[in-house]
Amino acid sequence: MKAEAQAQPNIALIKYWGKRDHDKNLPAVSSLSVTLDSLWTKMSVDFGAEVGSDTLLVNGVPTPAMEQRVSHCIDLIAGTERDPASIVSEGNFPIGAGLASSASAFAALVVATAAACGKTYATQTLAQLAGTSSGSAARSLYGGIVTLTAGDEHIDVQPLLDPDEWPLEVIVAVTEKGEKPVGSGAAMIRGEKTSPFYASWVKRQDDDFGTAKDAVLSRDFERLATISEHNCLKMHSVMWSSRPPIVYWNSATLSCLETIRSLQSTGHAVFFTIDAGPQVKAVCLPESAAAVMDALKATPGVLSLLQTKLGAGAKLLPSE
Numbered sequence: 001m002k003a004e005a006q007a008q009p010n011i012a013l014i015k016y017w018g019k020r021d022h023d024k025n026l027p028a029v030s031s032l033s034v035t036l037d038s039l040w041t042k043m044s045v046d047f048g049a050e051v052g053s054d055t056l057l058v059n060g061v062p063t064p065a066m067e068q069r070v071s072h073c074i075d076l077i078a079g080t081e082r083d084p085a086s087i088v089s090e091g092n093f094p095i096g097a098g099l100a101s102s103a104s105a106f107a108a109l110v111v112a113t114a115a116a117c118g119k120t121y122a123t124q125t126l127a128q129l130a131g132t133s134s135g136s137a138a139r140s141l142y143g144g145i146v147t148l149t150a151g152d153e154h155i156d157v158q159p160l161l162d163p164d165e166w167p168l169e170v171i172v173a174v175t176e177k178g179e180k181p182v183g184s185g186a187a188m189i190r191g192e193k194t195s196p197f198y199a200s201w202v203k204r205q206d207d208d209f210g211t212a213k214d215a216v217l218s219r220d221f222e223r224l225a226t227i228s229e230h231n232c233l234k235m236h237s238v239m240w241s242s243r244p245p246i247v248y249w250n251s252a253t254l255s256c257l258e259t260i261r262s263l264q265s266t267g268h269a270v271f272f273t274i275d276a277g278p279q280v281k282a283v284c285l286p287e288s289a290a291a292v293m294d295a296l297k298a299t300p301g302v303l304s305l306l307q308t309k310l311g312a313g314a315k316l317l318p319s320e
Helices: 064-078 101-116 123-133 135-141 184-194 198-217 221-240 251-265 286-297
Strands: 002-007 010-014 019-021 031-035 041-046 055-058 086-091 145-150 155-161 169-174 270-273 280-284 304-309
Touching: 002 101, 002 135, 010 135, 010 198, 010 221, 010 270, 010 280, 019 184, 031 135, 031 198, 041 101, 055 064, 064 101, 064 123, 086 101, 101 123, 101 135, 123 135, 123 155, 135 145, 135 155, 145 198, 155 198, 169 286, 184 221, 198 221, 221 270, 251 270, 251 280, 251 286, 280 286, 286 304
Parallel strands: 055 086
Antiparallel strands: 002 041, 010 031, 031 145, 041 086, 145 155, 169 280, 169 304, 270 280
């Protein structure tokens, strides 16, 4: 009746932005991501806690605003006739700040819920269930480098490389610790409805996805760097051209990009990507990691750095 699971956030190099079906939460475009290692979210689900209704604690704080979304996800696995659950979430990185906290949370939630109610699901099925609550959560069920494509009814998530098959590193420059002003879901809808670039974004995504996939399989870092940065900037162009515009970046975000350009000009294997938030993720080869850390640490406006290798997919934790 109780289980706990852990999942890591994933960072999309070929971005997920927009939905083809809002009711089913199906993404409009394919995406390619890396699952991280050192950042994590743990979710505990207890159906025997004798609570009157579902309760949610996030890092020790009651969070009723998220309870409905979490409860719906649990219902998909345990059914609506279930007992109320006590849900406890703990994480070691900022929430709602553009670091994919919802991806790791819902990936861990589906694994913990299935175990707590004694059900067994294939990983692909759990990924599809997680994806109905958070589109990017589906990718965190798998480790390493992962692809996601959307069909008419379901998403298809596939591991492309295991974490040790291409040992990339990711250094996150945190430039702001508060929650972002516009959530990703609302921002996507605004972009779909108002950005003149949205249709072009969707139309050209398959080319970017195919190029990145080929680059990963051939371990072509330079090619992956070029297409990832290009795809990132296109996604943010959709946001900036929405009405009203959505600009998550701050001055430190831009300073980090200048730092990464400087590193590239001196021969370091590194590139940037930025999700729906102000944080900059620097993806690099291990031999460049120390130089990237030092350069970003010295960049004005960077509050902290998080360094991680690629990690495994969501997992059930041992019971106490």
